[in-house]
Amino acid sequence: MPKTSTSPAAPIPPQGQPTVTSPDRQNAKTLSGLRRFGGPWLWLAIAAPLLGGVLLVVQAWTLAGIVGGVVENGAVIAAMTPGIVLIFGLLLTRAALAAIGDRAGTAASEAIKTNLRQALFAQLLSRSPRAADQPHSGAASSAMIDQVEALDGFFARYVPAMVQASLLPLAFGAIILPLDWLAGLLFLVTAPLIPVFMALVGWGAQYATDRQARALSLLNGRFADRLRGLTTLKLFGRAEAETAGIVAASDELRHRTLRVLRIAFLSSAVLEFFAALGVAGIALYVGLTFIDFLHLRSTPLTLELGLFLLLMAPEVYNPLRLLAAHYHDRASAKSAIGEIQAQLGALPAEIVPLGHAEPSASPDAMALRLDKLTLRTPDNARVILHETGLNIKAGEHVAIVGQSGIGKSSLLEAIARMRPHGGAITLGDQPLEDWDEAELRHSVAMLGQKPRIFAGSMADNIAMARPDATPAQIRSAAERAQAAGFADALPEGLDTLLGEGGLGLSGGQTQRIALARIFLRDPGLILLDEPTAHLDAELEQAVLDALLDFAHGRTLIIATHSQAVAKRMHHAYRIAGAELLATPVSAASVRSVA
Secondary structure, X not given: OOOOOOOOOOOOXXXXXXXXXXXXXXXXXXXXXXXXXXXXXXXXXXXXXXXXXXXXXXXXHHHHXXXXXXXXXXXXXXXXXXXXXXXXXXXXXXHHHHHHHHHXXXXXXXXXXXXXXXXXXXXXXXXXXXXXXXXOHHHHHHHHHHHHHOOHHHHHHHHHHHHHHHHXXXXXXXXXXXXXXXXXXXXXXXXXXXXXHHHHHHHHHHHHHHHHHHHHHHHHHHHHHHHHOHHHHHHOOOHHHHHHHHHHHHHHHHHHHHHHHHHHHHHHHXXXXXHHHHHHHHHHHHHHHHXXXXXXXXXXXXXXXXXXXXXXXXXXXXXXXXXXXXXXXHHHHHHHHHHHHHHHXXXXXXXXXXXXXXXXXXXXXXXXXXXXXXXXXXXXXXXXXXXXXXXXXXXXXXXXXXXXXXOHHHHHHHHOOXXXXXXXXXXXXXXXXXXXXXXXXXXXXXXXXXXXOOOXXXXXXXXXXXXXXXXXXXXXXXXXXXXXXXXXXXXXXXXXXEOOOOOOOOHHHHHHHHHHHHHOOOOOEEXXXXXXXXXXXXXHHHHHHHHHHHOOOOEEEEEEOOHHHHOOOOEEEEEEOOEEEXXXXXXXXXXXXX
């Protein structure tokens, strides 16, 4: 049964170069870097509420002027009709701007999440499946789905709220200060206190959110592990115990989530308290001045100005209240970024949507050179090859023959950079380790003994090799792999749905569907591991005919038990005594091992 995933160890900085950026600050920097993928939607989400704030000042001043003119100056209501119409127009415009801002924030967030998920998925696919730091599937899924989704509130709500809270209270205070110095001073003094106390509360919220995000990833990974190993658990009578363990972990996650919410509510309460004090202070000042109890002004306080101050008082604090309401989204996003990097490694420096970065040219046939190659079994218990050399010219076809377990598959995996090795492997004109990952996967095609078939149609499974392939190209690939025959015998043909892992197919049928993927590609080097193992002699020759026709002008290496396959190659080698030995086969020339 798969083991529960653990986070890869953090990289150790080189000696003499200590890390100066804290993880929290680095996560914040990463979030800032992702904003550029919001495009114009994010700018619109920020600009719309700022424009609404400007219109708010005009609305409050117009309303105060109407009420002051009618009550204090005895103006006729009919004369105020243009002002009343203007107020209704401003109300509708502000409502429209608020709706536009919300919609734009959501669109920006979706664009950022989509780009990030595609980049993370592409980065995950670019890694070797045997890499030591390869994340567990449950943890990787949680990072790309749940943790990326946790960024939604940050970009859709927190970023616009942060800009509003940074600009609007200061702008409102600057407008009010020349009109009434005491009210303006009160706004400018009390407003900054709210972010200060929010930050103090936020330190505790960040710690609790980090632990909650970590607990969620561990629970998802644990659940995926147990689900995958359910049969094994039942066979050993551990199903009930593991179920109880998952229930206990879920309950612990619930408690952690409640702790986070408790801190979030506390931060909102702190904000509301200081905002209420500020509004009450303005109301008290205006009221005491009107009843002639306070004499702090050099000129009388008019009803128009007093009403304007009262209307603006809650609006000065409203952007800060909005920021506090979404402050938890910031903590959640920073925790999510930290967990994504813990599970999947550092985010890609350049986020490019999956499928947009394709090699510019088709690869040519590739020469292969093994120089003092040393290869061991995964447990290091046995040496497969010891300081072995081999030269294969571009366009040659080679068979690696031998009994099961001798190391044929391991050799192919080492050539495909899917298994660690000693010595040197050179593909084309450059060492294997110098190849760019995307270019290597484009230039080298490998088919293992147990190809993966996913839940979906046969056509979809074949088209995984080239998602932009046309139905005609998919059909041609299926025919060349001798898969179209058994597909056409089914009611829906190539559109027949398959179960996960190829449920419903025989071993030979699974192999032929996977082989059809090779025919949709344009590799310079083809590595095949027992491609005809489950086929009868007639079908084996038909598949081999199509394969050799496709491989003309390309380098082909086949690991096989079949002498019929080996006879049709240019050269054949066998693994014996930790060496590659040339093996004479009928109709094949023999070349000595380097």
